[in-house]
Amino acid sequence: MPFLTDVFTLSNGVQIPKIGFGTWQVPDGEPAYDATRAALDAGYRHIDTARAYGNEASVGRAVRDSGIAREDVFVTTKLPAEVKDHDEAxxxxxxxxxxxxxxxxDLYLVHAPWPWTEIGKDCREGNRAVWKALEEIHADGRARAIGVSNFSVADLDSVRETAEVTPHVNQIRWFVGHTQAETTAYCRENGILVEGYSPLATGGLVDDEAITTVADRYGRTAAQVALRYLLHKDVLPLPKSTTPARIVENADLDFDLTPQDVATLDALTRE
Known part of the structure; x- marks a missing residue:
């Protein structure tokens, strides 16, 4: 499947596979291990985890056990959102x-601009402090690329005021009907790749009537059309599943949407 081998090139020249396998809400142990192995067996070469997911150990073990060379698997993880101190980072x-x-x-992200228990809190000083830590990790070669997640334009501007390295990635909630236009445009203008987590709206788009109508014209599922839409917009999708057949389906995106169908999807709105 071509999109599993196709890449985006980050602003520092690092190449990142165009589809990532997400592991949010996949429990540690057998579920995370088996899902990651299934994704790797299906051809995924980009795995996304986070300290907050609690499954890094199982994800890492699955990558090691896969028999695939470590340099051939792009692994992303994240600094917990509540960490806003340089040394703690x-x-x-x-x-x-x-x-x-x-x-x-391969990629290390600040998981959010504020702790999850204090969404919206002003953590500008803390974000600048932890970004300095990420810049050091990057300079030492321990992370090939660095970035952020859930950052708004204001959050990005604040970090960039003192940054030596502009974030390479901003991973945000992005799906048909919820495309964060302002943040997406800012990232494009500043060479920041947008990654879309929850690209199926945590399953909410799988049975969406309007998307299914589009999908029927291609003999595809609504999920496949929703994921292909992200790629059409040069946004990197991070679909998640624990079902091997669905994992394969989510990467089978070798078709093009017509301009008319893209316009139809553009017009949809969803929270």
Missing amino acids: LRSFEETTAALGFETV
């Missing part, structure tokens, strides 16, 4: 690499 990264069983990661 460095310690957290060491704990993450120990859990994964890797000395390096």
